Amino acid sequence: MAYAVEVEQLSRRFGSVAAVDGLTFRIEPGEVFGVLGPNGAGKTTTVRLLNGVLAPSGGRAWVLGLDPAAHGCELRRRTGVLTETPSLYERLTARDNLHFFGALYGVAEADLPRRVDDLLALLGLSERANHKVGSFSKGMKQRLALARALLHQPDLLFLDEPTAGLDPEAARQVTAWIEQASRERGRTVFLCTHNLAEAQRLCHRVAVLDRGRLLAVGTAAELARTLWHGLWVDVDLRTRPPGALADSLRALPGVTELTLDEDRLAVQVEGEAVIPSVVATVVGQGGQVLRVNPRVYSLEEIYFRLQRERKEGAA
Numbered sequence: 001m002a003y004a005v006e007v008e009q010l011s012r013r014f015g016s017v018a019a020v021d022g023l024t025f026r027i028e029p030g031e032v033f034g035v036l037g038p039n040g041a042g043k044t045t046t047v048r049l050l051n052g053v054l055a056p057s058g059g060r061a062w063v064l065g066l067d068p069a070a071h072g073c074e075l076r077r078r079t080g081v082l083t084e085t086p087s088l089y090e091r092l093t094a095r096d097n098l099h100f101f102g103a104l105y106g107v108a109e110a111d112l113p114r115r116v117d118d119l120l121a122l123l124g125l126s127e128r129a130n131h132k133v134g135s136f137s138k139g140m141k142q143r144l145a146l147a148r149a150l151l152h153q154p155d156l157l158f159l160d161e162p163t164a165g166l167d168p169e170a171a172r173q174v175t176a177w178i179e180q181a182s183r184e185r186g187r188t189v190f191l192c193t194h195n196l197a198e199a200q201r202l203c204h205r206v207a208v209l210d211r212g213r214l215l216a217v218g219t220a221a222e223l224a225r226t227l228w229h230g231l232w233v234d235v236d237l238r239t240r241p242p243g244a245l246a247d248s249l250r251a252l253p254g255v256t257e258l259t260l261d262e263d264r265l266a267v268q269v270e271g272e273a274v275i276p277s278v279v280a281t282v283v284g285q286g287g288q289v290l291r292v293n294p295r296v297y298s299l300e301e302i303y304f305r306l307q308r309e310r311k312e313g314a315a
């Protein structure tokens, strides 16, 4: 199957700075792919390389099967981009901006007015459609820039920090629109963000960058499995269990570690299949089980653990 995006050892230097340093990853069509990493990690540079705005200093990239360095124009007709600082015409109205860019992206003249009106309505800008963009707040400009990115119904959407600087309500709305846009037409989304909760909600897989390098790539569950070996299971008990329980559990095949603190038991197991025998042992020894929760790590926990490991590795 053809990938929506495929990069191999992609690199870009600016003088002595390796902004993007040997990235290799693939994105399936229809995937929402998150790119995380601290300031200066190389996220925006990667977006610019994939859009053919910058040429790589090394490695290769294919976007919708095309080399962006050679086929930038053709690609821009099939991709939508929301850049870090959306440049809109401040002296034109919102509607005129969309008409201008729609014509530029080759949207058929007959379809354009309807599509512009639909997008203005979708993004809550109908009332301000005939106002000059110079009078818009940051959030309104961001929404208009998102409308522009969607105008020509692209197969692949690049969003560089789409909710940066938005109030919580506007950010949540934009997140919902991204979710909707990704479901339409099996669209692929490449999303750079510092908002880890947003990434957790939207992204199927994430890549974590640091100083141009890929620290990790995968689903949150895949990354958690590599960072915390084995699976931790929290078992809440109604009362403190008998002292011998800890030894019995340690003797069970597949149990690798445990902690017992009053009525909270945490057991590390090799996999889910071990959980029933843990519960049976606890109950068999008179433990009164209230809850059994396999631990799920948030993207935030994963992100900070990766950054810490990177720093410890560098030290």
Ligand SMILES: Nc1ncnc2c1ncn2[C@@H]1O[C@H](COP(=O)(O)OP(=O)(O)OP(=O)(O)O)[C@@H](O)[C@H]1O
Residues within 6 Å of the ligand: 014, 017, 018, 019, 037, 038, 039, 040, 041, 042, 043, 044, 045, 046
């Ligand atoms: N045009 C440029 N000229 C010189 N250096 C650049 C240029 N663009 C980016 N860089 C450098 O490349 C590195 C990566 O920058 P980039 O903008 O890709 O980071 P980012 O991950 O998008 O960061 P942020 O989270 O702050 O947006 C930084 O060290 C930056 O200073």
Ligand SMILES: [Mg+2]
Residues within 6 Å of the ligand: 043, 044, 045, 084, 160
């Ligand atoms: Mg950036």
